[in-house]
Amino acid sequence: MSDKRILTVQDISCVGQCSLTVALPILSAAGLETAILPSAVLSTHTAGFTGWTCRDLTDDIPGILAHWKSENIAFDAVYTGYLGSTRQIELVKEIFSSLRREPFLGIVDPAMADGGALYPAFDAAYVAAMKTLVGAADIILPNITEACFLTDFPYREQYDEAYITELLARLRAAGARTVVLTGVGFTPETTGVVVLEGEQRRYYRHRRISRGSHGTGDVYAAAFVGAHLRGKSVYDAAVIAADYTVQCIENTIGDPEHWYGVKFEPVLPELIRRLQA
DSSP: OOOOEEEEEEEEEEESSOTHHHHHHHHHHTTOEEEEEEEEEEEEOSSSOOSOOEEEOGGGHHHHHHHHHHTTOOEEEEEEOOOOSHHHHHHHHHHHHHSEEEEEEEEEOOOSEETTEEOTTOOHHHHHHHHHHHHHOSEEOOBHHHHHHHHTOOOOSSOOHHHHHHHHHHHHHTTOSEEEEBOOOSSTTEEEEEEEETTEEEEEEEEOOSSOOTTHHHHHHHHHHHHHHTTOOHHHHHHHHHHHHHHHHHTTTTOTTOOSSOOOGGGHHHHHHHHHO
16 A cells, blocks of 8 residues: 555535545545645535535635644645636645655646636636646646647547647647546547657547536546556556546446436445556
């Protein structure tokens, strides 16, 4: 088992199987000591629920960081998900620089867009700030939409391998070191992930499941981070995370009442088995 300590920074949606309520159990199941820094607390996530509550925690973060510094607390890795503001992005960059324990790994899921559009809370200023965080990260986990915003590249619903090659080149030119590009499918029946590490590019293709499920990006990111910090290569971690996410969706599609997330918990033993292989 690993003795690494990881910090994950993202919101808590108290109900809805996403963000920290996904990341914490998955990273813990991977055998990692997991600390959390909540960026906000929501009663539920915002996809499908109505009347939800949200408390922004930005003003609490500097005091938390000051306390950690006074206790000489540091982290082997920091993994970020949904960040609510440009100020939070700047605070994460401070964590990267001042609370690191070498050899350090900064992993950024630039959770800000999908389907060709930014999430409603974000604007061009947020994208500009996220570009600076991507430049500070060791590994980034964007989907195609996020990659397009990060590189000012036109988004397309239909694309070919040349388009993905150009998109990856633009991410590298923008300062990205290692890229795990998710949601890349060249046929209607399949999707997958492209891993760009150094000069090596590899693609893992798997079955596309037509039903969309909220929180699967968080499931994927947490499983990837857990696998990589357990010693799996970037590519092998990307494959394990993809397979686990598909299994979580398959475990959920037979239950029409479970529309708000995926039943990832019963599949954790399979993830643990893959990590121990």
